[in-house]
Amino acid sequence: MKTKILPADPKAGYLAAKAEIDAAIQRVLQSGHYILGTEVAAFEKEFSAWLGTADTATVANGTDAIELALLAIGAAAGDEVVTVANTVTATISAIGSTGAKPVFVDVVADTMLMDLGALEKLLATPQAEKVKAIIPVHLYGLAVDMPRLLAMAAKHGATVIEDCAQAHGSLVGGKKAGTWAPLSTFSFYPTKNLGALGDGGAVTGADAALVAKVKQLRQYGWRQRYVSETPGRNSRLDEMQAAILRVRLTRLDAENVRREAIAQRYLAELSATPLQLPVVPAERTHTWHQFVVRTPKRAELQTSLASEEILSGVLYPVPIYRQPAYANSEASFPNTDRACAEVLSLPLHPGLSDAEVARVIAAVRGFFETV
Numbered sequence: 001m002k003t004k005i006l007p008a009d010p011k012a013g014y015l016a017a018k019a020e021i022d023a024a025i026q027r028v029l030q031s032g033h034y035i036l037g038t039e040v041a042a043f044e045k046e047f048s049a050w051l052g053t054a055d056t057a058t059v060a061n062g063t064d065a066i067e068l069a070l071l072a073i074g075a076a077a078g079d080e081v082v083t084v085a086n087t088v089t090a091t092i093s094a095i096g097s098t099g100a101k102p103v104f105v106d107v108v109a110d111t112m113l114m115d116l117g118a119l120e121k122l123l124a125t126p127q128a129e130k131v132k133a134i135i136p137v138h139l140y141g142l143a144v145d146m147p148r149l150l151a152m153a154a155k156h157g158a159t160v161i162e163d164c165a166q167a168h169g170s171l172v173g174g175k176k177a178g179t180w181a182p183l184s185t186f187s188f189y190p191t192k193n194l195g196a197l198g199d200g201g202a203v204t205g206a207d208a209a210l211v212a213k214v215k216q217l218r219q220y221g222w223r224q225r226y227v228s229e230t231p232g233r234n235s236r237l238d239e240m241q242a243a244i245l246r247v248r249l250t251r252l253d254a255e256n257v258r259r260e261a262i263a264q265r266y267l268a269e270l271s272a273t274p275l276q277l278p279v280v281p282a283e284r285t286h287t288w289h290q291f292v293v294r295t296p297k298r299a300e301l302q303t304s305l306a307s308e309e310i311l312s313g314v315l316y317p318v319p320i321y322r323q324p325a326y327a328n329s330e331a332s333f334p335n336t337d338r339a340c341a342e343v344l345s346l347p348l349h350p351g352l353s354d355a356e357v358a359r360v361i362a363a364v365r366g367f368f369e370t371v
């Protein structure tokens with residue numbers, strides 16, 4: 001029987017570093033210190049150094065990271081926050097939790113990233129004066145054109161918060177996603193390029209004073225223990241996950257190189273199929289969190305792959321404005337709708353062997369030879 005090929009494989013990530021991760025967990029267990037101790041402090045330092053920012057505030061997950069970043073810039077009821085609808089609900093629920101209203105713009109047809117031309121038009125309308133923040137989602141491992149976006153936001157007086165949950169290591173003009181805007185947010189959900197073995201997230205970015213504010217907000221508004229200067233709440237990364245992330249961070253660059261090699265093979269060997277393959281604009285480096293192909297025959301292709309024990313993913317099948325909790329009949333974004341109808345993520349993770357990659361390629365080609 002054929003072994004199952006998974007779209008992402010956090011367990012393979014654990015096994016690849018098992019001895020080091022087991023030792024890190026033991027170190028924490030033996031330390032007797034489980035919340036906001038030396039592991040969290042060390043990971044925050046190491047992650048900031050790897051990324052190229054002055055400081056990082058780790059938090060409980062990527063959704064909290066977005067919410068706390070928005071609270072740090074003072075987003076509240078009455079404000080609007082512009083983002084895209086082909087994202088995980090997290091981006092939008094985080095906006096909603098602050099009291100602000102999410103406002104959508106369409107995405108560009110080929111990259112499926114925020115359409116900055118559409119954003120420019122939106123910012124020129126009278127109702128745009130309520131726009132407090134703009135959250136670009138660096139989708140699938142490809143970052144938005146940050147210099148252009150930051151210039152637009154500055155003109156409007158809005159703050160940019162980069163959602164980097166899928167972009168650990170992605171570059172724009174040689175500079176990492178997450179270092180451009182005043183604040184940027186990361187998720188360490190197990191399937192992300194840098195994944196914990198549980199939940200985790202972080203807020204970092206170019207404005208260290210705002211990052212310090214997030215450190216206060218994540219723990220009851222404390223700067224000094226037992227003195228709440230602002231309301232704040234509890235959103236902490238625990239020592240165990242921080243220790244695991246420290247190990248995984250040392251492997252991230254090599255794992256991204258492996259992702260790139262697999263992606264290049266898919267690009268070359270699937271180029272003769274009718275699939276629409278991912279594009280990487282000049283001056284940007286993809287980190288292949290997802291390898292997303294597009295086809296109107298998505299359901300058939302997915303079923304055919306599954307019959308050969310190859311599991312694929314759909315990120316995301318339904319735009320946020322068509323989901324029950326956020327349904328908005330006025331919203332109509334053709335590129336977003338088409339993306340959601342056609343995208344399919346082929347298996348891509350650092351644990352895939354060359355033979356497994358070949359199996360995926362053969363199965364996809366075989367599907368198009370028989371339809």
Ligand SMILES: *Cc1c(COP(=O)(O)O)cnc(C)c1O
Nearest residue numbers: 061062063088090091165187189
């Ligand atoms: C994963 C993800 C999040 C949320 O992260 P959690 O850690 O699951 O809360 C937010 N935005 C995007 C784009 C994501 O992919």
